Amino acid sequence: MRTQPAASDVRARTGEAPAVGLLYPGSSAADDFPRLEERLAGAVRLPLVHTSVGEDAHRVDALLDLGSAGRLAEGAAALTAHEPDAVMWACTSGSFVFGWDGAHEQAAELSRAAGRPASSTSLAFVAAARALGLTRVAVAASYPQDVAEHFVGLLAVGGVEVVALGSHGIVTAAEVGTLGRERVVEMVLDGDHRDAQAVLVPDTALHSLAWLDDLEDAVGKPVLTANQVTVWEGLRIAGASVHLPGLGRLFRP
Structure with missing residues (x-):
């Protein structure tokens, strides 16, 4: 056939x-x-x-x-x-x-x-981390702490260690979607850690695609965002x- x-x-x-x-x-x-x-x-x-x-x-x-x-x-x-x-x-x-x-x-x-x-x-975060050879990352999460820890657990099984977790306690996606460039840059800077090879920002409710080079320039290392x-x-x-x-x-x- x-x-x-x-x-x-x-x-x-x-x-x-x-x-x-x-x-x-x-x-x-x-x-x-x-x-x-x-x-x-x-x-x-x-x-x-x-x-x-x-x-x-x-x-x-x-x-x-x-x-x-x-x-x-x-x-x-x-x-x-x-x-x-x-x-x-x-x-x-x-x-x-x-x-x-x-x-x-x-x-x-x-x-x-x-x-x-x-x-x-x-799963895309794990695949992207592997493609860049990342094994130690910081996470700048918009979520409450208990939710963000589920992401840390998934990364760990995928072979990616989280050396720092920043959670911002935002409860709704609607609120996350209102955050502008300066606030997102601030989140990434606050979430960075000297031992992290990259900063991961895990929320598709967060705007990021227009600012990726700006985010990486701010921390001097790769930044992976959800979108x-x-x-x-x-x-x-x-x-x-x-x-x-x-x-x-x-x-x-």
Whole structure:
């Protein structure tokens, strides 16, 4: 039986831009992605579907519901019209609260629902850290401490030690989305540690894609943000180039 070629193979032959489909809960910093798409002048397509949200709360029970299989399957169905090459669950807390094994199973279920390679922002952080050879990092988290510690645990299983954890106790994604450039730079500076090889900023509700080079200049080391690693991982699992300008050390050759 003949099989249809993958969308990524067709795009590679025709020179079309790769498409990373994003499942994004709510809308707090969703505008980061179309702005990036515009800035890159068509080098990447980032079709986005807003997944349903029960309660906007950085609380474990609410986050388990946020990342439930039903919500992601519904979003994956809506993404099919965009013919993505890969699909990303663009949410850190709604993936790391499931733990290492649970986050992988979540991504596998999403891949089955979408019929495409799939991953999540939490797993993207580990993949990005490995790509840069990072083993010791600082985390500048917007979340309450108990939620942020789940991220630390996932990183540890992935072979990344957190030498400093800064948590800012922000309870809702809506509030995180209001933080501007100066506040984000301040968060990264406050979260840095002399023993850290990089600073990780794990919240897709936080705007960051326009400021990545500024953030790295501020601390003098790589900075990995949630929206940045989400795009990078989507391109990586789609088999597309991850070399793009203005997106920090992670995207440089």
